[in-house]
Amino acid sequence: MSLQTTLPGLSLKNPIMPASGCFGFGREYSELFDLNQLGAIIIKAATKEGRYGNQTPRVAETSSGMLNAIGLQNPGVDKIIDNELPFLANYDVPIIANVAGSSVEEYVEVTKAFARTSTVKAIELNISCPNVKEGGIQFGMDPELANEVTRRVKEVSHVPVYVKLSPNVSNIGAMAKAVEAAGADGLTMINTLTGMQINLSAKRPLLANKTGGLSGPAIKPIAVRMIYEVRQQVSIPIIGMGGIMTAEDVLEFLLAGANAVAIGTANFNNPMICPEIIKALPSVLNKYGFESVEDAIGKGHENEHTDLSRT
């Protein structure tokens, strides 16, 4: 059973990769399993300068989900290049660098810095982080701004650029079309939905940042819907994510139109989830009559409605 799939800049052994921010720079997980098993790795967001991020508490648990407000904590792109990429270069796994910023210039600078390395095979343009006061998400809410930042980053990037879409928008298709028009090589979606939990004892939001990004199985139906919708409106490939916990979930995303998938929150529940899903995937594909990963991509769009009992 072939799990291989090819995306711009990425030749993947399998369609499974950890999602940005949920896997650090791979070191911790490398102690638990061989990273060579992974299709790719999307590393934690990088900004130009190091950022400390938000106050704690930064995470809260919700029904079938979690909220996070890490706030783009990272050591800054130069330190990532110096201290983290050499470690990741030891593995035969394509690295996707998640690029964040508060201004178009910052996105451009960070991308330029990554462009000087050979380890980074693609850029994931994070215009959808809901957890920082300025920068980030406004680019992901407005098609024109998204178009501009994508265009500018494309100008300086030597590797394909995937734009990470925010689900906190009225019209996800319009966002996707705007970044496709700007030359994006692919999309990754979805980032988290903005949410809040209130601590009844403290009588204030539990997260120090008040709001946080909702991820996990709770948001899966929203992710699947958005991917399905976007798949019908653009032709660039999609790396899908949002609540994936099982190989069946992966197939659901492939059917919706994702070309590969990323796994975020599930890593916290089970740090072995990526290799476990990779192992389970062939038999799940087989069970539902698919001969390869590529065979399944987009196949949820083709069949007419049949009754529950006849399926």
Place this chain on the structure above:
Amino acid sequence: MSLQTTLPGLSLKNPIMPASGCFGFGREYSELFDLNQLGAIIIKAATKEGRYGNQTPRVAETSSGMLNAIGLQNPGVDKIIDNELPFLANYDVPIIANVAGSSVEEYVEVTKAFARTSTVKAIELNISCPNVKEGGIQFGMDPELANEVTRRVKEVSHVPVYVKLSPNVSNIGAMAKAVEAAGADGLTMINTLTGMQINLSAKRPLLANKTGGLSGPAIKPIAVRMIYEVRQQVSIPIIGMGGIMTAEDVLEFLLAGANAVAIGTANFNNPMICPEIIKALPSVLNKYGFESVEDAIGKGHENEHTDLSRT
């Protein structure tokens, strides 16, 4: 412990009411408990003519949630007035009529029809139903359209008008301000988030309508965040909903700024949930130091951040 709270047009024994579409017109639940216990009842959406709704399957289960695509099935406003309201008039519970439509004219007509009855104490303007092809949600995605339909309905309504907001928008605050400016007496929020589940065997969306509205505990953090956000931007009261399952959840919504709450999906899990929550509410309010429902409203906005361990 006083559970009473007063909203435009509604003098509520307690802040608990079933949400529209999850309680029909009350008949079925009246066989399970005495409806007089409820703070109010929001009845199923009414359109001008009867509608058959979408094909089945119309519901799917998701992690901590469900998708529905009923599609505004209802017998039409005249039959509701003739056949359902007389039954509800037997109870000492204010009735809120959920008004839907495909055009401003239809909203106006349905509102006018309800205005001729004495049983309906408030209108809930449903500009947020994601499950019908035309009408409904486009009014809930565009502040100008929302403003217009609200204004027109206000002109003909003899009772206060609550506008039901859709969470499928980039800027919920802008929507809230637009309908407040149009004269809305209150807001109800949130309606469902558009989602999808794909049936792996059938290789197509499970719901006949493809997409459906996501409700239940999965969406609670989104509801709480939106209510918190809107509370800071408008001064009209809010009836909050989205994933409430317990009396603690009710308190969380009150702290976020809701003046009362509605309970939807939880009725399917436990048809006795409304009376059970009403019964549990006084001791929960007491446990967290509140003397009444009104005492708790909006109180999640006031406290500075304190550390996890000190709360």
Place this chain on the structure above:
Amino acid sequence: MINKQMMTIVKKEQIAKDTIEMQICGTSIVSSAEPGQFVHINVGDGNSNLLRRPISIADVNKGEQMITIIFKVIGSGTDQLSRCIVGEELDVLVPCGKGYPIKSLSITKALLIGGGIGVPPLYYLAKQLQEKGVEVTSILGFQTKENVFYQSEFEQFGPCHIVTDDGSYGFKGYVTDLLDKESVEFDYFFSCGPTGMLKAVSKRLENHKGYVSIEQRMGCGIGACYACVVPTCDESNGFKKICKDGPVFRVNEVVL
């Protein structure tokens, strides 16, 4: 009158592949249950399996307020239910829907046609028919040998034909194939099973009076949410709710 109650699991047994028979015990209302009605069970903890699961009533022991259910493990809810142990309590809505209206029918010979997990409600039906002095013939269809259950139970009431898709047990083929071969006399037929089977049976027996029990994904299970509607055949553009007006309908009453 539907009731919500906690019912205690008093017996649990696997009777075929992935198929579990469970006896649950509750209070008085239980004895009013009629064949074809169902229970709506809360199998989750509010997070997982938020929606209740509808399962047919397969038998009622009125004296002990006990109901038998038989279910197949097909997904997370039935899996969860299968893990419950004797002594545990289940949160159940009971009895739901309308059953086979046998009290108001005058029948002498009945034909029961069940398919897979559609077989269970026919057992209590057969029992009640026998009490009324009706002659009962049953045709029970299963996928394969290891899925077969309740053969001897149905044989108590009269002739019982087992049919399997692959012929690994009994007659090979569909229940309708058997109808073509065997001639059975009856004045009413009663059927429950997958929609495909119900369609084939309704067509094959279109000149007969009969009742079918149908399935649909449910929300409330009590008639409030309109999740489970089915169009009526009478061209009035009407509809029925499977959970409240059904799950049993006159043949050709609703569109299968």
Place this chain on the structure above:
Amino acid sequence: MINKQMMTIVKKEQIAKDTIEMQICGTSIVSSAEPGQFVHINVGDGNSNLLRRPISIADVNKGEQMITIIFKVIGSGTDQLSRCIVGEELDVLVPCGKGYPIKSLSITKALLIGGGIGVPPLYYLAKQLQEKGVEVTSILGFQTKENVFYQSEFEQFGPCHIVTDDGSYGFKGYVTDLLDKESVEFDYFFSCGPTGMLKAVSKRLENHKGYVSIEQRMGCGIGACYACVVPTCDESNGFKKICKDGPVFRVNEVVL
């Protein structure tokens, strides 16, 4: 080296109000656990309690690869854990974090100060200190009488003062009040408990060397997600991860 393994519950006992002692048995790696380290337990089914729960290692039986944990039921996760029964398996990351670095310290007299659910890790610490020949004095603070546990266990190692907020048992007040009254000699103190207590203790003993173990809400529990960071005191604008660099820190190493 952290390991993910299934550990079997071999003993479970309630030892104080809402407080459960549990012994769980695993494979070899377990014996490398040090006092102050924790286990990260998956208490849910993936839907509820998606995040693991961090619980300190209260004792290690190296021969039997057995760990003791003691936890208080405060929410849905610990509630779920308290419902697990002997014989069930738990999905555990073990051992997590860095413990009290006693191997590298030269100590003769140690003062242990625990508060509530901060008491458990101090037990294995006391045991290890005693093995090193260190004299151990303990001060254990609890809310009220019915919360008190492990008094006699700590008395094995030396003087043990129990303090309750309401004076319903032992000394009335906070652990720092007792420090004001009793004079204890020690060269290092080791503390674990609520942040408020750790702050008060650090201030009261600011001229002493010591270690504190701190809590924060966690995501991954292994250092990858930056959920559990705490700023360092050294004005380098640095930070530490509680789950990986801690939970034990030198006093004044991080901002409480």
